Amino acid sequence: MDSLWDQVRARAANCCEYCRLPQWAAEFTFPVDHIRARQHGGTTEPDNLALSCPHCNAHKGPNVAGFDPMTDSLAPLFHPRRDRWHDHFAWSAATILGRTAIGRTTVDVLAMNAPEAVGRREALLEEGWRPDDG
Numbered sequence: 001m002d003s004l005w006d007q008v009r010a011r012a013a014n015c016c017e018y019c020r021l022p023q024w025a026a027e028f029t030f031p032v033d034h035i036r037a038r039q040h041g042g043t044t045e046p047d048n049l050a051l052s053c054p055h056c057n058a059h060k061g062p063n064v065a066g067f068d069p070m071t072d073s074l075a076p077l078f079h080p081r082r083d084r085w086h087d088h089f090a091w092s093a094a095t096i097l098g099r100t101a102i103g104r105t106t107v108d109v110l111a112m113n114a115p116e117a118v119g120r121r122e123a124l125l126e127e128g129w130r131p132d133d134g
């Protein structure tokens with residue numbers, strides 16, 4: 001029987017559920033994120049777990065919310081189990097755009113468009129990777 005971690009990886013098709021980076025393009029094995037951090041009472045159950053690349057995981061930490069850079073209002077972070085990626089984010093070449101308060105806040109808190117993250121995606125795009133291929 002697959003471990004819980006294997007199930008999370010398979011469900012995510014081995015891509016970061018925040019920035020969509022594929023595991024095969026990364027140097028390190030992706031950690032499993034507690035969407036609602038254990039510090040905030042989050043449990044280690046499938047509905048509270050998401051595959052996350054090391055970059056997104058490190059920036060998310062125990063955060064569950066942030067401030068929308070457009071309105072400065074408090075907004076929850078993207079919840080991979082409850083929210084649909086395309087409802088909250090869109091691509092502009094290698095840059096991820098936030099379409100909603102949730103999307104903008106998540107891009108900001110997780111530093112999804114940090115120069116190294118965009119640079120890595122630009123290199124992947126040049127190699128023929130397309131983020132929506134699944």
Ligand SMILES: [Zn+2]
Nearest residue numbers: 016019053056
């Ligand atoms: Zn990521």
